Amino acid sequence: MSSVQVRYIVNDVDAAIAFYTEHLAFHEDMHPAPTFAMLSRGDLRLVLSAPGGPNSGGGSTLADGRTPEPGGWNRFAVQVEDLDDVASQLRRAGVWFRSEVIEGVGGRQAIIEDPSGNPIELFQPIRPEARLSEP
Amino acid sequence: MAEPLDALRLPVVPVEPRQSFAAELLRRIQRAGPDARDSATVRYFTHDLDRAEAFYRRLGFEVELRSSPGFAMMYRGDLRLLLSTPASHALVDGTLPEPGGWNRISLRVDDFDEVVERLREDGVGFRSDPSAGVGVRLAVIEDPAGNPVELFEPQAGYHERTGGATS
Numbered sequence: 218m219s220s221v222q223v224r225y226i227v228n229d230v231d232a233a234i235a236f237y238t239e240h241l242a243f244h245e246d247m248h249p250a251p252t253f254a255m256l257s258r259g260d261l262r263l264v265l266s267a268p269g270g271p272n273s274g275g276g277s278t279l280a281d282g283r284t285p286e287p288g289g290w291n292r293f294a295v296q297v298e299d300l301d302d303v304a305s306q307l308r309r310a311g312v313w314f315r316s317e318v319i320e321g322v323g324g325r326q327a328i329i330e331d332p333s334g335n336p337i338e339l340f341q342p343i344r345p346e347a348r349l350s351e352p
Numbered sequence: 353m354a355e356p357l358d359a360l361r362l363p364v365v366p367v368e369p370r371q372s373f374a375a376e377l378l379r380r381i382q383r384a385g386p387d388a389r390d391s392a393t394v395r396y397f398t399h400d401l402d403r404a405e406a407f408y409r410r411l412g413f414e415v416e417l418r419s420s421p422g423f424a425m426m427y428r429g430d431l432r433l434l435l436s437t438p439a440s441h442a443l444v445d446g447t448l449p450e451p452g453g454w455n456r457i458s459l460r461v462d463d464f465d466e467v468v469e470r471l472r473e474d475g476v477g478f479r480s481d482p483s484a485g486v487g488v489r490l491a492v493i494e495d496p497a498g499n500p501v502e503l504f505e506p507q508a509g510y511h512e513r514t515g516g517a518t519s
Binding site: 220221222223224225226246247249250253255259260261262264268274275277279280285286287288289290291292293294296315316317319321322323335338340 | 440
């Protein structure tokens with residue numbers, strides 16, 4: 218059961234489903250409408266909403282007229298055991314990298330983008346306390 | 353000659369109870385349980401870690417680490433929230449990350465109206481007022497840096513994947 222939920226705004230829900238299932242091993246839980254899908258990966262549930270759809274819930278245009286859009290810098294992280302290996306696989310598959318590998322305090326990371334330009338952090342822990350209990 | 357039972361004959365020395373130690377131990381044991389392998393990580397950017405920490409504490413997060421001036425790690429259930437300052441994550445070309453955007457964590461609350469009312473009383477900014485989504489009621493609030501946080505409460509028709517493999 219997924220107990221952590223993250224919502225990403227995507228322009229093309231079908232393209233996003235393909236990206237997350239093919240490259241990052243997400244499972245498609247449901248896709249009940251063209252503007253919405255629910256995916257999961259371990260304990261992370263990722264809900265995808267297209268902006269501005271009618272009655273689209275999380276992607277709805279606000280009362281003041283602002284419409285949600287993809288992008289930004291906030292992101293979820295996917296833990297990997299060998300960042301270099303994963304990164305080269307994704308590059309070969311044509312995935313866009315927003316950043317090169319960044320050496321951080323608790324780990325190394327690289328940021329990729331989904332087809333709508335949303336960031337995903339690939340994270341390889343190098344200190345035990347930064348590690349999730351299991352990948 | 354020492355025998356195992358000798359230990360029972362040693363004088364009993366009173367030990368000061370250390371509640372913080374016990375609490376920490378309990379937390380570690382619980383976190384190392386079957387659910388621990390499933391925790392998920394999200395990173396948010398913020399300019400002021402102290403204000404962010406106070407805000408997320410209000411939503412039920414606990415501080416796990418403040419290991420540098422530019423970083424905090426907080427937990428709420430299985431969600432690990434990393435708070436970073438932009439300067440600590442500059443890209444090679446100098447681009448700095450910034451708070452904001454629309455992608456967000458979505459926190460389930462089972463007393464939605466009460467939580468919304470309390471947050472309003474506390475002066476928390478609402479990006480979107482409570483509304484009905486598909487199978488949920490939801491609202492989007494903003495942390496002090498302007499990052500969105502979605503609060504939702506399941507309604508009729510709410511779906512959640514149950515059991516089975518989670519790969």
